[in-house]
Amino acid sequence: MKKLLAFPVLLLSLLLAAPVSGAGVEEYTDAINKSPADMKYKFYLLRGMVYRQQRQIEAAIKDFSVSIKMRPSHDGYLRRGEMYFEKGAYAIAEEDFSAAIAINPSLEAYRLRGVTYLVLGKLDQAIADGTEIVKLAPNTSESYNIRMEAYAQVGKHQLAREDARRAVSLDRKNTVASELLVRYPEKIELTGGVTRYRPKGDINRYRVWANNKGFAFTLKPEGEAAESP
Numbered sequence: 001m002k003k004l005l006a007f008p009v010l011l012l013s014l015l016l017a018a019p020v021s022g023a024g025v026e027e028y029t030d031a032i033n034k035s036p037a038d039m040k041y042k043f044y045l046l047r048g049m050v051y052r053q054q055r056q057i058e059a060a061i062k063d064f065s066v067s068i069k070m071r072p073s074h075d076g077y078l079r080r081g082e083m084y085f086e087k088g089a090y091a092i093a094e095e096d097f098s099a100a101i102a103i104n105p106s107l108e109a110y111r112l113r114g115v116t117y118l119v120l121g122k123l124d125q126a127i128a129d130g131t132e133i134v135k136l137a138p139n140t141s142e143s144y145n146i147r148m149e150a151y152a153q154v155g156k157h158q159l160a161r162e163d164a165r166r167a168v169s170l171d172r173k174n175t176v177a178s179e180l181l182v183r184y185p186e187k188i189e190l191t192g193g194v195t196r197y198r199p200k201g202d203i204n205r206y207r208v209w210a211n212n213k214g215f216a217f218t219l220k221p222e223g224e225a226a227e228s229p
Contacts, residue, residue, distance in 0.1 A: 025050055041070035048079060057083050074104040081112060090120050107136045114146040118153075126150035134163075141171035148180055157184045 028047035032040055048063030064080035067073065081096030097113035100106070114129035130147025137143045148163035160180060167177035 023050070025054075041067045041073070041076075044070070045073065045076055045079070048076075052079060052083065057086050072099070072103065074100045074106065074109070077103070078109060078112065081116075085112075085116060090116055094120065105132070107133060110136070111146070118146060118149060123150045123154050127154075139170060141167045141174045141177070143167075145174070145176045148177065152180060152184055160184060161186060 023046070025047060028043050028050060031043040032047065035043055044063045044067035048060045048067065051057075051060035051063060061080055061083045064076050064083065068076040068080065077096045077100035081093045081100065084090075084093040084096060094113060094116045097109055097116060100109040101113065110129045110132045114126050114133060117123070117126035117129060127147055127150045130144070130150060133143045133146060144163040144167040148160045148167065151157070151160035151163065161184060164177040164180045167174045168181070172178075
């Protein structure tokens with residue numbers, strides 16, 4: 001408590017404030033220079049968040065790395081993992097998300113690693129993380145997105161449809177689930193040897209992380225071809 005009371009008011013306000021509050025690189029740099037050695041890791045993390053918002057990926061990675069070296073943290077690994085994902089360094093991103101989960105098995109960490117597993121083609125691991133996501137948030141529609149896609153890719157279409165139907169039942173606007181049901185329709189045998197499929201309809205193009213709002217996954221890795229409409 002004495003250390004907290006002795007901590008300069010300006011530095012304390014920066015520490016408690018979110019990066020979006022207006023504090024910028026200069027303020028956090030000043031805080032890094034003036035803060036006690038055992039508090040610098042936090043200001044490196046916060047400055048890294050500002051760099052992240054400014055899309056200065058390399059600068060963000062550098063600050064997150066310094067923060068992690070000083071004191072490994074769940075947030076440090078998550079945010080650095082996002083930046084590595086942005087770069088297309090998916091294997092390194094996977095390692096960071098795994099490190100974050102080891103510290104705190106949070107819903108966000110499993111979502112980030114699950115998407116990374118999908119991109120890497122590690123589908124069994126994606127299913128495992130998708131299952132953890134469902135356990136943590138079973139009544140959230142997007143919780144089923146990663147597992148249903150992994151099931152579909154390994155050929156377990158019935159399980160994929162079950163997840164998709166559950167997701168749609170929770171939120172009819174979940175286009176990821178709706179698109180999966182269109183791509184892998186259920187075959188129905190009717191009398192007289194007639195076959196039809198369900199459901200029918202035009203759905204927006206599927207994206208793996210369409211509903212993972214708030215994550216950094218926006219940049220295409222360098223050299224990646226643009227998607228066709």
